[in-house]
Amino acid sequence: xxxxxxxxxxxxxxxxxxxxxxxxxxxxxxxxxxxxxxxxxxxxxxxxxxxxxxxxxxxxxxxxxxxxxxxxxxxxxxxxxxxxxxxxxxxxxxxxxxxxxxxxxxxxxxxxxxxxxxxxxxxxxxxxxxxxxxxxxxxxxxxxxxxxxxxxxxxxxxxxxxxxxxxxxxxxxxxxxxxxxxxxxxxxxxxxxxxxxxxxxxxxxxxxxxxxxxxxxxxxxxxxxxxxxxxxxxxxxxxxxxxxxxxxxxxxxxxxxxxxxxxxxxxxxxxxxxxxxxxxxxxxxxxxxxxxxxxxxxxxxxxxxxxxxxxxxxxxxxxxxxxxxxxxxxxxxxxxxxxxxxxxxxxxxxxxxxxxxxxxxxxxxxxxxxxxxxxxxxxxxxxxxxxxxxxxxxxxxxxxxxxxxxxxxxxxxxxxxxxxxxxxxxxxxxxxxxxxxxxxxxxxxxxxxxx
Amino acid sequence: xxxxxxxxxxxxxxxxxxxxxxxxxxxxxxxxxxxxxxxxxxxxxxxxxxxxxxxxxxxxxxxxxxxxxxxxxxxxxxxxxxxxxxxxxxxxxxxxxxxxxxxxxxxxxxxxxxxxxxxxxxxxxxxxxxxxxxxxxxxxxxxxxxxxxxxxxxxxxxxxxxxxxxxxxxxxxxxxxxxxxxxxxxxxxxxxxxxxxxxxxxxxxxxxxxxxxxxxxxxxxxxxxxxxxxxxxxxxxxxxxxxxxxxxxxxxxxxxxxxxxxxxxxxxxxxxxxxxxxxxxxxxxxxxxxxxxxxxxxxxxxxxxxxxxxxxxxxxxxxxxxxxxxxxxxxxxxxxxxxxxxxxxxxxxxxxxxxxxxxxxxxxxxxxxxxxxxxxxxxxxxxxxxxxxxxxxxxxxxxxxxxxxxxxxxxxxxxxxxxxxxxxxxxxxxxxxxxxxxxxxxxxxxxxxxx
Numbered sequence: 059x060x061x062x063x064x065x066x067x068x069x070x071x072x073x074x075x076x077x078x079x080x081x082x083x084x085x086x087x088x089x090x091x092x093x094x095x096x097x098x099x100x101x102x103x104x105x106x107x108x109x110x111x112x113x114x115x116x117x118x119x120x121x122x123x124x125x126x127x128x129x130x131x132x133x134x135x136x137x138x139x140x141x142x143x144x145x146x147x148x149x150x151x152x153x154x155x156x157x158x159x160x161x162x163x164x165x166x167x168x169x170x171x172x173x174x175x176x177x178x179x180x181x182x183x184x185x186x187x188x189x190x191x192x193x194x195x196x197x198x199x200x201x202x203x204x205x206x207x208x209x210x211x212x213x214x215x216x217x218x219x220x221x222x223x224x225x226x227x228x229x230x231x232x233x234x235x236x237x238x239x240x241x242x243x244x245x246x247x248x249x250x251x252x253x254x255x256x257x258x259x260x261x262x263x264x265x266x267x268x269x270x271x272x273x274x275x276x277x278x279x280x281x282x283x284x285x286x287x288x289x290x291x292x293x294x295x296x297x298x299x300x301x302x303x304x305x306x307x308x309x310x311x312x313x314x315x316x317x318x319x320x321x322x323x324x325x326x327x328x329x330x331x332x333x334x335x336x337x338x339x340x341x342x343x344x345x346x347x348x349x350x351x352x353x354x355x356x357x358x359x360x361x362x363x364x365x366x367x368x369x370x371x372x373x374x375x376x377x378x379x380x381x382x383x384x385x386x387x388x389x390x391x392x393x394x395x396x397x398x399x400x401x402x403x404x405x406x407x408x409x410x411x412x413x414x415x416x417x418x419x420x421x422x423x424x425x426x427x428x429x430x431x432x433x434x435x436x437x438x439x440x441x442x443x444x445x446x447x448x449x450x451x452x453x454x455x456x457x458x459x460x461x462x463x464x465x466x467x468x469x470x471x472x473x474x475x476x477x478x479x480x481x482x483x484x485x486x487x488x489x490x491x492x493x494x495x496x497x498x499x500x501x502x503x504x505x506x507x508x509x
Numbered sequence: 510x511x512x513x514x515x516x517x518x519x520x521x522x523x524x525x526x527x528x529x530x531x532x533x534x535x536x537x538x539x540x541x542x543x544x545x546x547x548x549x550x551x552x553x554x555x556x557x558x559x560x561x562x563x564x565x566x567x568x569x570x571x572x573x574x575x576x577x578x579x580x581x582x583x584x585x586x587x588x589x590x591x592x593x594x595x596x597x598x599x600x601x602x603x604x605x606x607x608x609x610x611x612x613x614x615x616x617x618x619x620x621x622x623x624x625x626x627x628x629x630x631x632x633x634x635x636x637x638x639x640x641x642x643x644x645x646x647x648x649x650x651x652x653x654x655x656x657x658x659x660x661x662x663x664x665x666x667x668x669x670x671x672x673x674x675x676x677x678x679x680x681x682x683x684x685x686x687x688x689x690x691x692x693x694x695x696x697x698x699x700x701x702x703x704x705x706x707x708x709x710x711x712x713x714x715x716x717x718x719x720x721x722x723x724x725x726x727x728x729x730x731x732x733x734x735x736x737x738x739x740x741x742x743x744x745x746x747x748x749x750x751x752x753x754x755x756x757x758x759x760x761x762x763x764x765x766x767x768x769x770x771x772x773x774x775x776x777x778x779x780x781x782x783x784x785x786x787x788x789x790x791x792x793x794x795x796x797x798x799x800x801x802x803x804x805x806x807x808x809x810x811x812x813x814x815x816x817x818x819x820x821x822x823x824x825x826x827x828x829x830x831x832x833x834x835x836x837x838x839x840x841x842x843x844x845x846x847x848x849x850x851x852x853x854x855x856x857x858x859x860x861x862x863x864x865x866x867x868x869x870x871x872x873x874x875x876x877x878x879x880x881x882x883x884x885x886x887x888x889x890x891x892x893x894x895x896x897x898x899x900x901x902x903x904x905x906x907x908x909x910x911x912x913x914x915x916x917x918x919x920x921x922x923x924x925x926x927x928x929x930x931x932x933x934x935x936x937x938x939x940x941x942x943x944x945x946x947x948x949x950x951x952x953x954x955x956x957x958x959x960x
Contacts, residue, residue, distance in 0.1 A: 061519045062584050068512045133513050134596070134886045145585070163614070165886030167925075207883050227678075230928035233935055234882045431685045432658050435585045435616030474618075474925040477681035484684055 062144060064157075064306040066137040072301035073124055075294045078332045078403060080120035081339060083410055086290075086402060087377035090364055095508060098374050106275050106283040110180035114291035122294065124176075131175040131208050135164045136298065140306035141469075145433040147453065154456035155312065156449055158469040159303050159330060162436065166231070168471030169326045170201030170286055173295035177284050178205040187280040188212040192242065192267030195221050195393035196228025197439075197471060198286035203237030214281075216242035216250075216270045219262035221393070227475045242267040249273050264396075265369030272372050287323025288367060288376075288401045296329025303466060304333055314344060316452050318467035320444040321348040321357065321415075322394045324401030326470040332403075335412060346413040347452075348404065349444040351423070353491035354387035356380060356400045357408050357415035359498060364508040367399060375508060378405040382501025388491045390420055391479035392440035394471075398501070416448055419490045423447045424483040427473070439471035440479050513595060515608075515757040517588040523752035524575055526745045529783045529854060531571035532790065534861055537741075537853060538828035541815055546959055549825050557726050557734040561631035565742035573745065575627075582626040582659050586615045587749065591757035592920075596884040598904065605907035606763065607900055609920040610754050610781060613887065617682070619922030620777045621652030621737055624746035628735050629656040638731040639663040643693065643718030646672050646844035647679025648890075648922060649737035654688030665732075667693035667701075667721045670713035672844070678926045693718040700724050715847075716820030723823050738774025739818060739827075739852045747780025754917060755784055765795060767903050769918035771895040772799040772808065772866075773845045775852030777921040783854075786863060797864040798903075799855060800895040802874070804942035805838035807831060807851045808859050808866035810949060815959040818850060826959060829856040833952025839942045841871055842930035843891035845922075849952070867899055870941045874898045875934040878924070890922035891930050 079086060088097035100112045107115075114122065124132075143156040161169035181189055189211055193199030199215040206213035215237055222229055222241035232239045240246060242262045243253040247270040253260060260266075275283035285292060307314060317334055319327030331346045338344045348357055356379045365380040367373035379400040381387075387396040400408070407413045427443035429450065430436070438446055445467040456463050473480065482488050530537060539548035551563045558566075565573065575583075594607040612620035632640055640662055644650030650666040657664035666688055673680055673692040683690045691697060693713045694704040698721040704711060711717075726734035736743060758765060768785055770778030782797045789795045799808055807830045816831040818824035830851040832838075838847040851859070858864045878894035880901065881887070889897055896918040907914050924931065933939050 063519065065516050065518075067516075068514065165882075165888070204886060208886075226932075227925075227928040230932045231888065234879060234888055234928075234931055236883060428685060431616075432687060435655060435659075437616070437682065437685055474678075477678040477685075480685055481677075481681045 060142070060310070062142050064140040064142070064310050066302060066305060068133055068137065070305060071129065071132065071137050072298050073129070074121040075124060076297040076301060076333045077117060077120055077122055077294055078335060079118045079290065081336050082406065083339070084406070086406055089374035089376055090508060092366070092371065092375050092506065106272060108181045108184040108186060108282055110184065111177060111291045114294055115289060125179065128176050128179050132172070132298065137302050138163050140303055143434050146430060149429065149433045150450065150453050150457065152453040152457040153460065153462040154453040155462065155464045156453055157464070157466045159299055159466065160469045161299060161326065162469055162472035166197070166201040166204050167474060168197050168201065168439065169296060169299060169329060169468070170198050171204055172298055172329065173286065173292045173325065174201040174205035175208060176295040178209045178211050181282050182209045182211055186211065186282045188214065188278065189282055189284050190214045190216070190271040190274045191284045191286070192216045192264060192271045194218050194264050196225055196232070197394055199237065199239065200228050200231045201286065202284055203232040203235040206237065207235040213237040214274065215239045216244060216267040218242055218264055218267050219260070225475065242270050244270060247273045263369065268368045269370045269372055287325040288399070290403055292325050293328040293332065293401055293403055296325050297332050299329035299468060300331060300333035303330060307466070312464050314466045315463040316465045317344065317346045318349060318445050318448045318465065320395060320441050320470060321350050321400065321404065322397045322441065324404035326468050328401060328404055330468040331413065335407070338412060347448055348408065348413055348415045349448045350415060350417050351390050351392055351395050351444060352417045352419050352493050353390045354381065354396050355417040355493055356398065358417040359493055361502060362405060362409045363505065365399060365505045375506065376402050378402045379408060380505065381498050382505050384504045385497060385501035388494065390491065391476065392444060394441040395444065418444060418447050420488045421483070421490050424480070424488060426450045436469070437473040438469065439473045440476055442470045445470070511593070511761070513593050515591040515593070515761050517753060517756060519584055519588065521756060522580065522583065522588050523749050524580070525572040526575060527748040527752060527784045528568060528571055528573055528745055529786060530569045530741065532787050533857065535857070537857055540825035540827055541959060543817070543822065543826050543957065557723060559632045559635040559637060559733055561635065562628060562742045565745055566740060576630065579627050579630050582656070583623070583749065588753050589614050591754055594885050597881060600880065600884045601901065601904050601908065603904040603908040604911065604913040605904040606913065606915045607904055608915070608917045610750055610917065611920045612750060612777065613920055613923035617648070617652040617655050618925060619648050619652065619890065620747060620750060620780060620919070621649050622655055623749055623780065624737065624743045624776065625652040625656035626659060627746040629660045629662050632733050633660045633662055637662065637733045639665065639729065640733055640735050641665045641667070641722040641725045642735045642737070643667045643715060643722045645669050645715050647676055647683070648845055650688065650690065651679055651682045652737065653735055654683040654686040657688065658686040664688040665725060666690045667695060667718040669693055669715055669718050670711070676926065693721050695721060698724045714820065719819045720821045720823055738776040739850070741854055743776050744779040744783065744852055744854055747776045748783050750780035750919065751782060751784035754781060758917070763915050765917045766914040767916045768795065768797045769800060769896050769899045769916065771846060771892050771921060772801050772851065772855065773848045773892065775855035777919050779852060779855055781919040782864065786858065789863060798899055799859065799864055799866045800899045801866060801868050802841050802843055802846050802895060803868045803870050803944050804841045805832065805847050806868040806944055807849065809868040810944055812953060813856060813860045814956060816850060816956045826957065827853050829853045830859060831956065832949050833956050835955045836948060836952035839945065841942065842927065843895060845892040846895065869895060869898050871939045872934070872941050875931070875939060877901045887920070888924040889920065890924045891927055893921045896921070
């Protein structure tokens, strides 16, 4: 009987991150200044990011050594298990072999700490005493709070007010690790005070929270800002996921035919998939699928063009698949997938047809999540459930076609703080959002023209 | 650098449970019928338990083979890691080596599924279609719901109404695995209807819920009842924890000097400690500490005598440390430790001074839990935090005495569904309950005399 959980020894953990910028078929279009429409230089990012991370943002070096203190921090929960979903396979009656990389075993319960510990470390060694960020449902805020605690850096989190009030458990998690969380808009920033004066009852938004966190970082010399997805250096830090997975598949004597990850900003998908891309470019037969909700279908229905990364025009223009920066996705429970754009690196690979994308509705996604929980035991986060649903669909296709393919997906996070979503599903109260055609057309009209 | 996580291969999982009844210095006093005051025979338990479990309750065979289908179910999450708490050691500045056995990695988040899958299996092979149980905060109910789902057995859980309303997440977890949960008292049983008629606004109690679950099981031919702690067979199933730990300490080249577990009914403590008891009886220098809350100090302040296992006199009389079956513990957040008695096997070992006990107040316990979260990352359940606090105290003693002892404790569960307790601690709103002298004296007066 083969092992259900494919484990790795700590000594075999990847010692380097894999940088896909070394292997792109075409160079990544640079970020552009919204005023001048010219590429922006690293120095323009210096007020909000430490130089160590800015360098990682632009380098085309293939391998980047992971500093020892980051390795030490990663060892708190890594390597993570690769698990054979044999009970799910059996329930589906599929000849496919399904594996999942279990990133939910981190203290914060998701893949997010992989980049959080790296980002905090590079801030720390450049003398940064305090880091700000925004968080929606709280996955990223709790990961950064955890990482700041590891390195003894102060952490200030602007949490979208409606989530702060409706999802108190993740706020409490941040408190456990010493993070300072305030509901956004807050009286702590100029922008927050302005919004509060104009609309005292606003539920807040990720756009407002980003603006507050960046304003806070820009105004204080001891403070920088941190982002949980989208940017190149964030995706780089996540590649430990795919590098471990490759080793574990070798241990299992297996080879991936289909790789799957859900995409919001794109970091957990990229973390799993990027280290496999060189093999695909060398001719290995492999499908790589990014899964998004139909309610926020940036890759499947958006356009590949320059757009703002945020609603409030604080970021440079990024070349990416976008639904328009003024697009407001419906209130799906997979809050982490409600982003109008997509990481530029993921976008480029999609544009080049190296990866593909699929979009699913909420109810079938939750149906697969429950099937997973009732076979494999673990309760997935609603975001992760999108990857699971795609794996189920592909496994059923294998069954129909009589093909014994190997499917690997990223189990990016557990759903322990999302149980209310499951309850709504069981009560039949989840809405099934269609592709938001009209809203996308409207938002795309706001996207600036770049020559 | 030595590994932080000491892993075991699935093929090295223990294939047998260890039965401490084979190695007791004195035989275990039998359960007694409250009416006749005579020992009860196995046949009297047959209406509520399957024979496979009743046999395990009374056998003195030292090793009991674990059937393959149970091994298969355990493999969903076992073996669990033994983790070196090196960051905690460093924070304490102790020469002690601290390890924790991480039972929180199970789908239900605690050690409880170890016995749940075993119990459901033995019911299943005797044709039982449906299992009832009671649950307070929900740890046991979710574990049984998970296990029933694994073997395709129906599950009915009577959940104390106040918890059902105040801790909805665990109820939702049970739903995810297909369990049927009702608030107790419920209209589904005669006893429940009686209580509801008399006190419609009652918050419910574990005593009421037990009575409902047992009544339900007794009345239906296809249904049996299941208990999550206290009984010999439950403790037996938990010994995989200690058996794995022994192997993992060997891998680490270490030997336990101090073993620690929190005790409510006693099962997680017994699971870790029992396999080490023969070594201690053979002369190995080792302390084994059961940790309880000062609010419910059955071993440290109770008496060793026959008492009812429940408030409502449904159970036989058990010889155990008890505070009196009418004792109502204060509302501490470690709900799993609010039990007036103690497993008869644990009680006998305490009486024989083979194990010792310690009691702590809530606030210092939460202080240690936060220290643990801020060093090791993981958020402990309030119950588990009692074991952590004891480990911290012992590690500080090692520091004072300059002794490099090896301390091993059972990390019995995570606190993801207990975040509100942490928030109350941070807000300074946790009460520090003293030893409840007067309440214990009053309750002990209700304990029946057994010649």
